[in-house]
Amino acid sequence: MARPADPHVRSKLLRAAELIFGSVGVERAHVDAIALEAGVSKGAFYNHFPSKDDAFRELVQALLQKLGDLIPRPGTDADSTSGAEFFARCLACDQRIFEFIWENRLLMRVILEGGRSHAFVHLVDEFAEHSRRLVVDHLQYGKRVGLFREDLDVEIASAFLSGGYDRLARSIVRMNERPNFHALLAAIQNNVLYGMARAPSPAFSGDLP
Amino acid sequence: MARPADPHVRSKLLRAAELIFGSVGVERAHVDAIALEAGVSKGAFYNHFPSKDDAFRELVQALLQKLGDLIPRPGTDADSTSGAEFFARCLACDQRIFEFIWENRLLMRVILEGGRSHAFVHLVDEFAEHSRRLVVDHLQYGKRVGLFREDLDVEIASAFLSGGYDRLARSIVRMNERPNFHALLAAIQNNVLYGMARAPSPAFSGDLP
Amino acid sequence: MARPADPHVRSKLLRAAELIFGSVGVERAHVDAIALEAGVSKGAFYNHFPSKDDAFRELVQALLQKLGDLIPRPGTDADSTSGAEFFARCLACDQRIFEFIWENRLLMRVILEGGRSHAFVHLVDEFAEHSRRLVVDHLQYGKRVGLFREDLDVEIASAFLSGGYDRLARSIVRMNERPNFHALLAAIQNNVLYGMARAPSPAFSGDLP
Amino acid sequence: MARPADPHVRSKLLRAAELIFGSVGVERAHVDAIALEAGVSKGAFYNHFPSKDDAFRELVQALLQKLGDLIPRPGTDADSTSGAEFFARCLACDQRIFEFIWENRLLMRVILEGGRSHAFVHLVDEFAEHSRRLVVDHLQYGKRVGLFREDLDVEIASAFLSGGYDRLARSIVRMNERPNFHALLAAIQNNVLYGMARAPSPAFSGDLP
DNA sequence: CATGAATGAGGGTTCATTCAT
């Protein structure tokens, strides 16, 4: 191998690309800037990636792959799961996901903001739909095992819930300090998810418009 | 002086800009295309707007202004409001907002998707924070008048709720058919908002992780 | 029309392109250089031509069109044409063609040298085949009316003749002084074409290898 | 040291260069492609040649050298040569030349088409002038020994003849099948060269324009 | 005010050449 002095150029470029894409979006990310950030020349970039967009795609696909691996399919465990166990498992999973998002907040930000480029807006949609399906799965499972109200509209609730998590992700990727994910997610569960539990709060029964 | 002075050029340009921005985002919207769509020349565009970005800003500010006008400050009504009335008023307000969003879905889409341009990402944040503040106000009011659980974390719940509405807005601006807003928002209220009401569902008390 | 001060930019660009293409070939012709030569900016070039190659194509097609118009189809005249008249007409036609080539020697040179670009080599072939077909037509006509030897192989002779004219064209486009076309072409006719006339010179009959 | 020292690398590179140059011309021939074709690395190429252009020059010079060696100077034989012998010798020589061209058609094609690069156009001219001088020599010799008409303009006839041969060469280097050179060249001699013989065909004497 | 040709800074990509191993 020629010039094996620095076998890390590719990953340095990927890290630099992540940083630059995360700072200014795909469209305004200059290959020059990425190379400069990586400490190599523009030509070196093209030794490793066919094009700027390809580098972005590679980053995104790797990220979404890893993210997908974090998420278990629900309902594969014993059906005897109690409500407490169910919510605890959800919480643990959420925590893993959001910690991953925090670790990869630069790139996640680009993805969540549509690559800040018309060409990659579809990524937002795919990611959003992907996460909504996950919520649907969990809600359906929860409903099946009697954890949720029977009149829960899974489609509506999932859209809303995943929207809330989406917003949470959007705010996390812009934070400077690592938040306390356990406390945050537990509070969310306590404040929001339980609201979907079996009975609407009796205080308002009969009041529905 | 190819065409007689057209007093409506400016608004034709604004409409065209809205269409083009909405179709391809700010970055990929060419002034040529806007002028063509408006049926005037590129030069005419610059007679009315200092720059492409200024035209976009003007559109956005006008939109956000009108949107803000739709939203009443809570708590200005009589304090004796019952829970049913409170939720009904919320629902009515939400309906006005989402109908407005539907009417202006082209531009809203651009705003929600970050202007698809680095230069305008802050607009998303401002809009998001703006709508979150509104939710905070309502939650605080509701809490003050005893409609919500005392342990409701207003900051968390508002972030989550406005995230859900945000997601809803994002899906609406991409729809081809006008959805039934009343049914949709009532379902959301039934499924989500009531969950925050005074008592957590008794089924799970004690189970909190 | 805006800025009609100089309505000649397009033709100035065409002339400049002809000059630059003629000097260095299509591949090494820089759009900057063409614009500079025309006294306008690079952007102006793209106001008038979709691409560098398109400008070249336009130049070539116009030239070949005009060149084609110069060449009469043979045999449309009275069949009673005498040999002297036939050769005189050929001479007049050749003279028109070569004078045209001289007038357009810059661009002709590029065409004859394959655009000096791989992408345009086919032009040489097309042009060569085009001119060979013309010679074939004339030879066939001449043979039919008895001007040429019956054993004249029209395919071979035409390839050879058009090759000779081709070489002549190639040398003309590189000349600095206008040659005397009448004298030159008459001498060629006298030296070469008559050699194909009815009988091989008796001096060598029977000597063929 | 990936592969054992290969003493044939240089000639493998030359063969590869010939192939690539012949396929796409000098300008579009990438050093990468040449090295790949030769089965070595790009660096190896630069161990053997100072530059891409130098490799091309070397190929061309070797070819022209070998081509020059094929051609005898005329008139060194006995002066008593008969016309038949003269033409027969010419034919044999032509045949050697065109067979050589056929064997080296890849590179010849590049040369004949101007190296398809501005930098090498002069090679075409040199080669063309070189071959024209040869024809001049032969014509002068033939004229001196009385084989050709006294009014033969050697400069004109040679330009024309070498042009015809040039065209022939250009078509040969693009053929897929080896033509029958003897038949072809004999036909040319019969159709063209004899036309320059001593007397213009009597049919047209007096008709010259 | 309207027009649209002209401007020119910029950016993605290519590829001959260099050089550390």
Next chain:
DNA sequence: TATGAATGAACCCTCATTCAT
């Protein structure tokens, strides 16, 4: 000597903005 990653100068084309008419 062989390797192939690194270099960086070019160069085509885009498009927001200017400005003479």
